[in-house]
Structure formats: C-alpha cells, structure tokens
Amino acid sequence: MKPPTILTITQRKGGVGKTTTTLNLASVLAEMNYRVLIVDLDDQQNTTRSVSSLVESTKTIEDLLLKDLTLKDVVVQTDWQNVYILPASSNLSGVVKYLDGEVGGHLILKEKLVKDNDFDFVLIDTSPSLNILVINALCASRYMFIPLSSKYLSLQGLSQTIESFKKVTDRLNPDLKLLGIGFVQHDKRNVLANEVVEQVKEAFPNDLFKTMIGINIKIEEAQVKKQSILSYAPDDRGAEQYRELGKEILAKIQGV
Ligand SMILES: Nc1ncnc2c1ncn2[C@@H]1O[C@H](COP(=O)(O)OP(=O)(O)OP(=O)(O)O)[C@@H](O)[C@H]1O
Numbered sequence: 001m002k003p004p005t006i007l008t009i010t011q012r013k014g015g016v017g018k019t020t021t022t023l024n025l026a027s028v029l030a031e032m033n034y035r036v037l038i039v040d041l042d043d044q045q046n047t048t049r050s051v052s053s054l055v056e057s058t059k060t061i062e063d064l065l066l067k068d069l070t071l072k073d074v075v076v077q078t079d080w081q082n083v084y085i086l087p088a089s090s091n092l093s094g095v096v097k098y099l100d101g102e103v104g105g106h107l108i109l110k111e112k113l114v115k116d117n118d119f120d121f122v123l124i125d126t127s128p129s130l131n132i133l134v135i136n137a138l139c140a141s142r143y144m145f146i147p148l149s150s151k152y153l154s155l156q157g158l159s160q161t162i163e164s165f166k167k168v169t170d171r172l173n174p175d176l177k178l179l180g181i182g183f184v185q186h187d188k189r190n191v192l193a194n195e196v197v198e199q200v201k202e203a204f205p206n207d208l209f210k211t212m213i214g215i216n217i218k219i220e221e222a223q224v225k226k227q228s229i230l231s232y233a234p235d236d237r238g239a240e241q242y243r244e245l246g247k248e249i250l251a252k253i254q255g256v
C-alpha cells in the first residue's frame with residue numbers, strides 16, 4: 001500500500017478560502033479517480049457540513065484523537081464520489097487541552113493517519129488560529145498549501161503563516177514542504193487586488209501558483225448547496241480554474 005500524500009491547507013487570516021479550497025481540490029482529485037480523505041480540524045465544522053449530515057452517532061476527530069480508535073472507525077463516506085471525511089466536532093477545546101498536556105501531543109494525528117490508510121490523498125482543513133491541532137496537521141503532512149485572497153489583510157496572514165511554517169520545519173517536521181501559495185478569491189478588476197498579487201509574486205516567485213481562482217458567486221452557491229463547483233456548475237469558469245489549479249498542484253507534487 002503506497003502511503004497517501006498528506007497536504008495541509010492553512011492560513012492565519014480567517015475567511016480567505018481554506019475550506020472552499022479544501023472541498024474543491026478534493027473534488028478535483030476525486031474526478032481524477034483518486035480516493036481522497038478530507039480531515040476537518042476546525043470546530044466551525046464548515047467543511048464537514050458541506051459534504052455530510054451530522055447525526056448524534058457520527059464519530060468525529062475528537063473520538064479519533066482521544067480514544068483508542070483507528071481511522072476506519074471514524075471516517076465517513078460522503079455523497080461526493082471518491083471523497084471521505086474525518087468530521088470535526090463542534091467544540092475542540094477539550095482536545096486542544098488534552099494534546100497540550102500530552103507528551104508528543106503534536107504527533108497524535110500523524111500516528112493515526114499512518115496506520116491502515118488506503119487513501120491517495122489526505123487534505124487537512126485548519127482553523128485560522130494557530131493551536132496544537134494545526135501543529136498536528138503540519139507534523140502529519142508532507143506539504144502545505146497557503147490560500148490567499150487578494151485583500152491587503154491577507155498578506156499579514158501570509159507572513160504569519162510562513163513564520164509558523166519555518167518554526168515547524170526547523171523544530172518539528174523537517175520533511176514539510178511549502179507546496180505553494182494560491183490566490184483563491186481574486187478580483188482581477190480591482191487595482192489594489194492586482195497590487196497584492198504583484199507583491200506576492202515578487203516575494204515568492206517560485207511558490208505562487210499561476211492559476212488564480214476568481215471571485216465567483218457560483219463557488220459560494222455550490223458550497224451552500226453542499227456541492228463542489230465541479231458538480232454544481234461543471235462548465236463554469238470556477239470549475240475550470242479549480243481543475244487547472246489541481247493539475248498544477250499535482251504536477252508539482254509529482255515533480256514534473
Ligand atoms: N472564489 C470565490 N468566490 C466567491 N466566494 C468565495 C470564493 N472562495 C470562497 N468564497 C466564499 O468566501 C467565504 C469564506 O470562505 P471559506 O469559508 O472557505 O474561508 P476559510 O478560510 O475557510 O474561513 P475560516 O478562516 O473561517 O475557516 C465563504 O462564504 C465561501 O463560499
């Protein structure tokens with residue numbers, strides 16, 4: 001069994017598009033016939049609720065991290081073909097407290113993800129705050145993807161995120177690679193937004209993905225309807241752009 005490619009989608013600024021990117025990239029990879037597991041580490045549960053209905057008996061990431069359970073006990077198949085989810089729970093403060101007090105608490109998710117994992121890709125969606133769950137995600141991952149909106153405040157989040165990346169690679173997981181930075185909510189008619197893109201290009205010439213996802217109401221609508229943009233509007237520009245971004249990401253992972 002080939003180990004899965006594990007990728008964390010993270011950015012310290014809230015609302016930039018982490019969840020939307022996780023969902024749509026999962027859908028792009030699933031369309032390419034890969035089996036994809038989404039891990040929702042944000043107790044807002046936005047990702048989980050976009051692909052599944054939670055009932056009381058649904059086990060969550062909290063059960064996986066706190067109890068003697070394996071991935072198979074907790075993973076739920078979604079309505080999206082080839083896409084599975086490890087659901088978030090509605091309050092992760094207890095888990096954070098437990099992990100903070102546990103020896104090697106930053107490695108528990110990794111421990112759980114390496115055992116009996118027959119997925120091709122694991123995409124981890126994170127909360128904007130930097131807590132031990134995000135550190136767990138980065139310690140379990142080979143790659144990190146930073147989504148950006150083209151708003152100025154997004155840049156501040158970017159530098160904080162890069163700072164955390166450096167600390168994790170220096171201290172905890174030297175194998176973690178910055179897969180890249182991608183604009184996932186770009187308003188190309190806005191002069192300020194284009195300036196933001198230029199600044200990022202200049203600062204990170206080798207890390208910025210060429211494909212940019214435009215601001216697009218269909219992408220938001222798809223999420224409300226619990227669909228990916230690929231199934232909601234398969235011929236829309238948003239679907240095309242996410243497919244392009246997926247191809248670029250895959251090419252970078254495969255080193256072509
Ligand atoms: N390209 C886009 N065009 C229009 N709306 C978008 C686009 N991408 C994301 N959105 C919308 O922007 C909002 C915020 O996106 P999302 O929830 O993915 O951000 P987030 O980074 O996960 O937020 P949080 O930090 O709260 O977890 C959502 O309503 C989403 O549907």
Ligand SMILES: [Mg+2]
Pocket residue numbers: 018019020042046126
């Ligand atoms: Mg989110």
